Amino acid sequence: xxxxxxxxxxxxxxxxxxxxxxxxxxxxxxxxxxxxxxxxxxxxxxxxxxxxxxxxxxxxxxxxxxxxxxxxxxxxxxxxxxxxxxxxxxxxxxxxxxxxxxxxxxxxxxxxxxxxxxxxxxxxxxxxxxxxxxxxxxxxxxxxxxxxxxxxxxxxxxxxxxxxxxxxxxxxxxxxxxxxxxxxxxxxxxxxxxxxxxxxxxxxxxxxxxxxxxxxxxxxxxxxxxxxxxxxxxxxxxxxxxxxxxxxxxxxxxxxxxxxxxxxxxxxxxxxxxxxxxxxxxxxxxxxxxxxxxxxxxxxxxxxxxxxxxxxxxxxxxxxxxx
Numbered sequence: 001x002x003x004x005x006x007x008x009x010x011x012x013x014x015x016x017x018x019x020x021x022x023x024x025x026x027x028x029x030x031x032x033x034x035x036x037x038x039x040x041x042x043x044x045x046x047x048x049x050x051x052x053x054x055x056x057x058x059x060x061x062x063x064x065x066x067x068x069x070x071x072x073x074x075x076x077x078x079x080x081x082x083x084x085x086x087x088x089x090x091x092x093x094x095x096x097x098x099x100x101x102x103x104x105x106x107x108x109x110x111x112x113x114x115x116x117x118x119x120x121x122x123x124x125x126x127x128x129x130x131x132x133x134x135x136x137x138x139x140x141x142x143x144x145x146x147x148x149x150x151x152x153x154x155x156x157x158x159x160x161x162x163x164x165x166x167x168x169x170x171x172x173x174x175x176x177x178x179x180x181x182x183x184x185x186x187x188x189x190x191x192x193x194x195x196x197x198x199x200x201x202x203x204x205x206x207x208x209x210x211x212x213x214x215x216x217x218x219x220x221x222x223x224x225x226x227x228x229x230x231x232x233x234x235x236x237x238x239x240x241x242x243x244x245x246x247x248x249x250x251x252x253x254x255x256x257x258x259x260x261x262x263x264x265x266x267x268x269x270x271x272x273x274x275x276x277x278x279x280x281x282x283x284x285x286x287x288x289x290x291x292x293x294x295x296x297x298x299x300x301x302x303x304x305x306x307x308x309x310x311x312x313x314x315x316x317x318x319x320x321x322x323x
Contacts, residue, residue, distance in 0.1 A: 005029045006036040013040075023166075031058050033071020043163065045072050045101075046156050047092070049083040049148060051208025056234055062087050070095040078102040078159055082152035104159065110151035117142065121192070122178070125150060135170075138178040143190035143202065144219065145212035153177060188309040190216060193316070197294040198222060201302040201309045205231065210243045213303060217245055222299035226251065226290040230283065230308040231266065232259040241273050249293065250277025253286035255307030283311035 002010075009029070016024050026042070028035045031054065050066045058065045066088035073079050073095050081092055084105040096103035113134070114126040125137045125147060137154075139146055157173050160166040168176075180186060188203040190213075198220070204213040217225060225248035231240070232255075244250075252267040254260035263279035270277065280286035283302070290300050302312050 003036075009036045028069075028072060030054055031065075031068035031071070033068045035072075038072055041074055042072075042077060043166070044156055044160055045074065045077060045079040046152055047072070047079065047081050048152065049208055050085060050088050051206045051211075052236055052239055053206035053208075054234060055236055063091055066091040067095075073099050073101050075099045076101060078104070080152055080155050080159065081105050083107050083148050102159075104155055106151040106155040107148075109155055112147040112151070115144065115147060127151065127154075137174060140178060140181045141186070141189050142192065143204075143212065144216045145204075145209070150177065187313060188306065194300075196296045197226075197291075197298040197300050199291075199300045199302075201312055203306040203309050204303060205235070205305050207236075207239050207243065210240050210304075213301075214243050214245060217299070217301065220299060223295065223297035224249065224299070226294050226298060226300045227277075228253060228283065228286045228290050228300070228302040228308070228312070229266075229270075229277075229304040230254050230263065230286075231261050231304045232257075232307070233261045234259065235261075237261075237266075237269050238273075241270055241275065244275060246274055248275075249290075250275050251280055251286035251290050252277055253280045253283050253308065255283060255305055255311045257307050260305075260307065283308050284315040287312055287315070 026037050026040060028037050032038060047069050050062055050069060052062070053065065058068045070092055076099065079092070079096060079101055081103065084107045092103060109130055111128050112125050113128050116124045118124070121140055121142070122138050123142050123146070125139070126134060127137060128134050137150055139150065154173070157168055161168060176183065188201055190200060190202050193199040193201060202213050204210050225245055227244070227248045228251045229244070230253040231237070250270060252263050252270060254263045254266070263281060267277065267279040280289060287302060294300050302309060
């Protein structure tokens with residue numbers, strides 16, 4: 001019996017074919033090697049950084065997880081790895097050699113030398129390439145982790161430009177990156193929902209993603225952190241909870257899906273590792289409690305799971321429609 005994700009992938013591919021889509025960016029659902037999206041033969045494969053996630057299905061070592069991700073590398077198809085990680089570099093090199101595929105590590109080609117944020121929904125990255133040339137890239141995606149993602153985007157576009165069918169000059173690429181949210185409607189990537197207090201949601205949910213979120217919290221001016229946090233029941237809690245800030249008030253919750261970890265159980269485990277907070281049965285209930293306790297100088301962050309963020313955005317949209 002096909003899963004919900006497998007059915008939606010089939011529907012999407014059928015829709016793309018019927019609509020005459022010329023270029024599609026297809027994101028793997030889980031892992032890669034056995035994922036339902038992996039039936040395609042792409043023009044280019046891109047793999048972002050490897051972190052602990054879905055260890056019950058992908059393996060309990062970074063090398064095993066990387067091996068599953070490397071399963072999207074196809075014979076003779078070039079591949080971009082966003083970040084060179086010593087623990088898993090050999091996995092990708094071996095798979096690319098086996099497939100006869102050109103392998104490029106974006107972090108070898110681009111170095112971010114400075115990051116600025118103007119507070120008005122745009123961040124600016126200053127990058128230097130291997131020749132020493134410096135470029136400026138603006139983005140309406142505000143997460144600091146874009147410092148790892150954007151070099152992969154620039155590398156991927158450059159490699160696609162080497163082919164016969166794809167052409168994008170620098171101005172076109174820069175304009176696309178600056179207007180990613182506007183052009184795609186992408187949500188939940190350090191998305192600012194309000195100010196005074198600052199309200200942000202972020203879908204970072206695995207060890208790597210939450211480390212980036214924790215780093216951005218430290219870089220964000222605020223008096224007190226109110227964290228609405230929920231997760232699913234297949235995450236290695238012992239690893240992810242230790243990443244989260246200790247000096248915060250937590251509002252433990254669960255998304256409205258079967259996979260969600262019970263909020264009482266989450267609160268119990270979180271308390272055992274030094275996090276302070278209370279459980280709430282719904283995301284919106286947890287969010288309203290956080291907003292009631294937050295002062296103007298505070299930061300209210302909602303995250304831990306894509307589903308938690310989706311529940312919040314859905315509740316806010318419904319509230320907006322009812323006004």
